[in-house]
Amino acid sequence: MVQPIQFAGEDRSNATRETLSTKEPLALRTFTPSQAVFAKSAGIFHFTPEGRKLYDYSSGVLVANLGHNPRRWMQTFCRQMGWKPEHIAGGETEGYFEAVTLTAYNAMTELEATAVDRLLKNLQASKGGGRCEQVMWAASGSEAVQKALWACLHRDESRDIILATRYGFHGKKGLAGAVTGSETDHDRDPRVKFISFPMQECDDLSKMNDEFDPSKYRAELDALQQEYGNRINCLITEPYLGGGGSYHPPAEYLQMLQEWCRENDVILILDEVQANFGRTGKMYAFDAYGVEPDIVCLGKGLGNGVPVSAAVGRSDLMGSLTYGEGSDTWSANPLAGAAVIATLDEFENSDVLENTTRLNEIFVERLMRQKETGIISKVRGEGMVFGIECADFGGHDSKQIAIKVVEKCYLGRDGVGIHLLGALAGNVLRISPPMTMTLEEAYASLDLLESLLVELADSL
Ligand SMILES: Cc1ncc(COP(=O)(O)O)c(C=O)c1O
Structure with a gap:
């Protein structure tokens, strides 16, 4: 059996990794060197059980385009389902409440x-x-x-x-x-x-x-x-x-x-x-x-x-x-x-599409600049979906470099990291944060990415 990935100082995350990697087949997950465990998420951030904050640079593989748990989205979602606060609050635990059915087979709503x-x-x-x-x-x-x-x-x-x-x-x-x-x-x-x-x-x-x-x-x-x-x-x-x-x-x-x-x-x-x-x-x-x-x-x-x-x-x-x-x-x-x-x-x-255009300019410029670290050789993408291709560097091939970048970003600095997925096609890292990211968050996360890449390059 493959040993579960473990990180020092992450007891709760490590326990979850251990349980899931022994009680679920390996095949259920795509390989990511961090195997990050999320306790909660809000907006563009995930939080680990240890309380570290991770910029979500994946959006759950381009799913949470509007960020995680957006309030207004959730209110509309619950309203559509007919879920009201009093259905779950107030101490009542018996019986049923009237709301939209959770089943759909051979029926219409x-x-x-x-x-x-x-x-x-x-x-x-x-x-x-x-x-x-x-x-x-x-x-x-x-x-x-x-x-x-x-x-x-x-x-x-x-x-x-x-x-x-x-x-x-x-x-x-x-x-x-x-x-x-x-x-x-x-x-x-x-x-x-x-x-x-x-x-x-x-x-x-x-x-x-x-x-x-x-x-x-x-x-x-x-x-x-x-x-x-x-x-x-x-x-x-x-x-x-x-x-x-x-x-x-x-x-x-x-x-x-x-x-x-x-x-x-x-x-x-x-x-x-x-x-x-x-x-x-x-x-x-x-x-x-x-x-x-x-x-x-x-x-x-x-x-x-x-x-x-x-x-x-x-x-x-x-x-x-x-x-x-x-x-x-x-x-x-x-x-x-x-x-x-x-x-x-x-x-x-909302202005999410306009925001995507604004974010695109920032990300194109800053991701292209990462080539100067020597770790990134190519940058591709449009809107808010990018791939950065890792280079062979410091005696490591580009696939090993991609793994090192994911680990380095996961560990981050001062309790803040960046969540990246395992590479596409072996050496291409996907950059696709939620498109509701503010410009300040974009700059702050890109500053962090850049400094981590520079530090990684210096260490190799
Ligand atoms: C373009 C495209 N089509 C289809 C799929 C498959 O989607 P799913 O994993 O939800 O089956 C994916 C998933 O990454 C995809 O990127």
Whole structure:
């Protein structure tokens, strides 16, 4: 058995790490060298059981875009559920109170109708949301991707080929796992054919304004068309490669994919599970990239922490599935509807998107500056989602450096640290704090990051 990660002076955290690493399988967690334990969270901070404060530079992997436990969000959420303070206060412990049901299977609530209306209205108001006609709810990103692919495959069963961009991440379950990664991964689903994604052209922010020629990528698609013709059903891509290492392509690439799909009657699925709800600086990445997907997959930030996802798209595609073919126990649970309404309320009535633009300028400048430490070689990103690529340094390879940076940031200084996740693609650290961070918090956290990186570099 792998020994649990332990840190000196963290008795309570260490006890939790010990319990969970012996009583739950290792596989349940992605490797992060800190295995941070959170006692509570508020806004952009997590607090450890020992009382240390950690800037959350992950937002729970792009989930808590509005920060943790935002008061107004929580009030809306509870109001939607019909939860009132007197239901839990006042010493009464017996009996029941009247509120919205916590179950959803084969039933409907007015709450679900409100959530679906609100989500569609919001999508359709965004440039590129014109094909968002029906919402297929799900409970995780990979399930939304899977349901989108089911809808496409049912539309015409003679069209069995799915195109996917290489090194994309769409989840691990079923068909979502099948369109993740590349053809060299084992046990590939023979229906999935991978196409290239421009990675080299956008491996650092300094290349952002370079000319981009999509013709060689188009030639790949044409070759597949020659080979498979009408068997090609759909094409799925992320707006930017997230889990693959934060590669944010020129908009012309996605626009070319869309053009080719339209010319060849191929359905375009845009997997925005990670990008949706403001991460790119726009409400939806399809607006940021100037495309109009036939189906968009939503997740993560959609419920600001409540598990909810959705495939939203053309009603003729969604309508190709019949009773039960997209249903399960948790999809469209009232908790999900209440969370989506509360999250939409915040995005529609606050300046979170404008704040994201302001934060972007600060983060771009300050993250690019971290290259001077010698530890960071490349910086990529947009809006408030960045990847910083570690360099080989001081006799350590870039993957070891990434681990050292996560540990160093976790331990921080004077009771304050930074919560980073284990690296993407081995050596790329994700920087995606809540977009409600104030500018003062941005500067303070970046000052801390910089001083920790300098200290680490000096020690190696
Ligand atoms: C773009 C994208 N699609 C799908 C998924 C899978 O989502 P989940 O982990 O909720 O199944 C992820 C998760 O990181 C993602 O980034």
